[in-house]
Amino acid sequence: MKTFSEMIRLLEGTSDSIQKINLISGYLTSEKNDKDRVWAIGLLLGIRPTGIIPVKKMRQWCIGHVGIPIWLYDFSHQITGDHAETIGLMVASEVQNNNLYLHNWIEKIQQVQKAQDDQIRELVMHAWSSLENDSVYIFNKLITGQFRIKISKNIIVEAVCKTTGQDINAVSYHLMKDWHPDQIYWQQLFNFENSESRISNPYPFSKIYAIHSEEVETITPEQWVALWLWDGIRCQLIVRKGEIHIRTMGEELITNKLPEFGFLQGGYGDFVIEGVMVSWIGDKPIDSEKLLARMSRKYITKKVFQSIPAVFIAEDLLEEEMADIRFESYEERRSRLKNLMARINNPNVLLSPLIEFNDRFALAYHRNKARETGAIGLILKKKTAKQRADIVPEEIWEWKNEPYTIDAVLIYAHRSLIRGNHFFSDFTFALWDGDNLIPVAKAFSGLGDDEIIEISAWIKSHKIESFGPCGECPSGLSIRTFI
Amino acid sequence: MVRFTDKGIYCIPGDFYIDPWRRVDKAVITHAHSDHARSGHSQYITVKESIPIMKFRLGSFIKVCGYSYGESFTIRGVKVSFHPAGHIIGSAQVRLEYKGEIWVVSGDYKLENDGISEPFEPVKCHTFITESTFGLPIFRWQPQQNVISDINQWWKSNAENGIVSVIAAYSLGKAQRLLYNLDLSIGQIYTHAAIENIHNILRLQGYKLVEGHISENKLKTQNFTGSLVLAPPAAIGSAWTEKFGIFEEATVSGWMAVKSIRKKRNATRGFVLSDHADWEGLNSAIQFTGADKIYVTHGYSEIYAKFLREERYDADVVKTEFSGDDESGLISERMDE
Secondary structure, eight states: OHHHHHHHHHHHTOOOHHHHHHHHHHHHHHOOOHHHHHHHHHHHTTOOOSOOOOHHHHHHHHHHHHTOOHHHHHHHHHHHOOHHHHHHHHHOOSOOOOOOOHHHHHHHHHTGGGSOHHHHHHHHHHHHHHSOHHHHHHHHHHHTTOOOOOOOHHHHHHHHHHHHOOOHHHHHHHHTSSOOGGGOOHHHHTOOSOOGGGGGOOOOOOOOEEOOHHHHTTOOTTTEEEEEEEOSEEEEEEEETTEEEEEETTOOBOGGGOGGGGGGSSSSOOEEEEEEEEEEETTEEOOHHHHHHHHHOSSOOHHHHHHSOEEEEEEEEEEETTEEOTTSOHHHHHHHHHHHHHHHOBTTEEEOOEEOOSSHHHHHHHHHHHHHHTEEEEEEEETTOOOOSSOOGGGEEEEEOOOOOOOOEEEEEEEOSSSOTTSEEEEEEEEEETTEEEEEEEESOSOOHHHHHHHHHHHHHHOOEEETTEEEOOSOOOOOOOO | OEEEETTEEEETTTTEEESOSSOOSEEEOSOSSTTTSOSOOSEEEEEGGGHHHHHHHHOTTSOEEEEOBTOEEEETTEEEEEEEOSSSTTOEEEEEEETTEEEEEOOSOOSSOOSSSOOOOOOOOSEEEEEETTOSTTOOOOOHHHHHHHHHHHHHHHHHTTOEEEEEOOTTTHHHHHHHHSOTTSOOEEEOHHHHHHHHHHHHTTOOOOOOBOOHHHHHHOOOTTOEEEEOGGGTTSHHHHTTSSEEEEEESGGGGSHHHHHHTTOSSEEOOOSSOOHHHHHHHHHHHTOSEEEEEEESHHHHHHHHHHTTOEEEEOOOGGGTTOTTSOOOOOOOO
16 A cells, blocks of 8 residues: 555656656556556546545544544645545554555445445544555545546556556557456456457547647648547447447447447448547537537437437548558548448548648638637648557647637635645636626636736735635736636 | 734843844844844844854854853843754753743744754743744654655665655755764765855764765766765755756655645655654643743744634734734745754
8 A cells, every 4th residue: 555655645746757657667566466556557547446435524533533623624624725635644643554455445445335334434543543644645535536646548558568568559558448456457457368358449549739839830731631620529439340339538438328320330341430429410510518418318318319419520540340550641541431431421420521721821711710610620630640549749739719708707716726825726707697696617727827926916915804714805806817 | 021023022121032033132042044043133142052053154243142051041130041942953942031930932843852953852931932833733743763764765766776866955954964864874975065064064063964065076077876965955956956967856844744835846755854843742842831821923823823722721823024924824834944
């Protein structure tokens, strides 16, 4: 447990990718327990153990355990901005006599769902009194269901490659399988020979980075193609051995939510296409929220089917007749895709059209027109681009539309969780509805340090009343930010 | 007997100030850190052990008079004595006695014996003025030996991988504490000139501090692989550290306990070690004094005073320059000096 907690502590303290890779691979090398290693990768990838205790309960137990008033707990929490950490710091003991592994703790946490309150409390007290503070922190995060760490999949993949010496594309591909740390052994996870479950596996999705304005100048029609950037669910249509699977970028299998595509099974051969799932009415897609809402429904009525029809916009062909063609040029894949689409010829599967342009001015013109087409910008792809899992950002870009602006009222400013407690950096905005202010958005980013310092100074100097940790300010500040 | 003024803590019958931040005639100084020992006073009174460093920092011309720990002397009828505060070498609590009433001004202090500073001694009093830099229950220190062994381990593993270990440590306090306690068998410890200057003075006072000065010349030619470098925080990240080749930085401070602060200071590797009392240290120090009246300063004053009041102490806040942003009880982070 301690090796894992230490790794997380260091991971959370760095923004350097190389260092992150070294930390993860250092952990995977030094940790000899395979079950722990599998769980560690699972946790880093965002798999969480079941069994959740509300934070409120933990807080109550903590103040009882430490013997402090609740306001003192709450103030301390403001400093750390994190309940799991606050508790970890408050309860940590000098006695560290615990030899349980990470996966042992996770097993215990997963039994919490069926346990009585007394038993849960006993488990929590056991953890608090026998783990050192970083591990208490991890335990608290896990048992409250709040363990999340911002690590890109690439970093995890690269760390695994560094540790196991395997091929980056293969590791990336296999980590995206349907797997759960409880049901798999380390050897199985990385045993690439055994691929009976390959049939529904997606390829790593193309990485699309926002283009910088100076790079727009390098885009020429000779070397590049432009496509619309559609707002929808990026996914892969996977047809193998006559069976269809649809996977989202978040690796969710959504085939059963989209019966419209059942017809692709048989008749068109095997293929894997990457594209965007949208809901299309008339000549353009409708608000993507509607499709998301439809996907979250358990049962889909006929009416919903008709009012929110799902349409897949195909962008790229990755596999044809079980042959991986990702390393061919985009031009080549595009022409194969075109032929395939001609064979399919169905209104539920569209080929994302190429946008004609002569120079970057024409490109800028199309970008401004994107909204009329129902798109949110442009995708620029190099004709020679391969589809790869490792980072080659210079071959594919997105060029989004300028954001909309609204005038909103800043109703709450919160002290920053990241910049420490001197500054107000988290804001809640509201809009007027008659005489009422309705909160509409919370923003955690978008302002630079200078602006945050300025706003914080304004808030501090204009505070007219304090209620404990809260204060009230008059109106009078105007800021513009992008969310 | 004592009044809190805009110049600092003022002893009325004795007509002197303790750690004043504006110019005064007579200043009693608890220790040589710059937020306590300021320049410009006409006369300084402090612990003998603290004088050489104070002269180094404030100028050799200052008029200063020193006493031993426990030795009492009288200023206009007020009996004054210094007692070890365990914060850094030469740090003291100030005991004031006048007409049977006893006050103690803690200065900065920690309870744990760090092996180099004169260890903290509790002093009985009626009124105790305590610091509260880490006056929240989230600040609880591990025993020094645990932290030192973590640092040794980090250094050792760096040394094995051919990496130079660089530690950001305040030149007065943390640097000596580390140099005294780290395992010198792992490798060589080098020190930044700012630290070496302090060490030169302390060596004359009899402290056995290993020499590790990095001259300009050495910086260019020496291979530092496997060694540990102590440098003041300001030197870290400057061109100076780049000369070491492949290195890893660590910060040693009580603030390293908190994730958001580590993040803000860009400290990936933070060891939690402080020269201030932690939550339990503050509480037991107060208990030791037997005082009924507690004044809280330097740190989470409002919050800690409120806690003490709920614990049935008569507790109030001393406003100082350093708790300027204290309106809502949230103070700016103090230096962990």
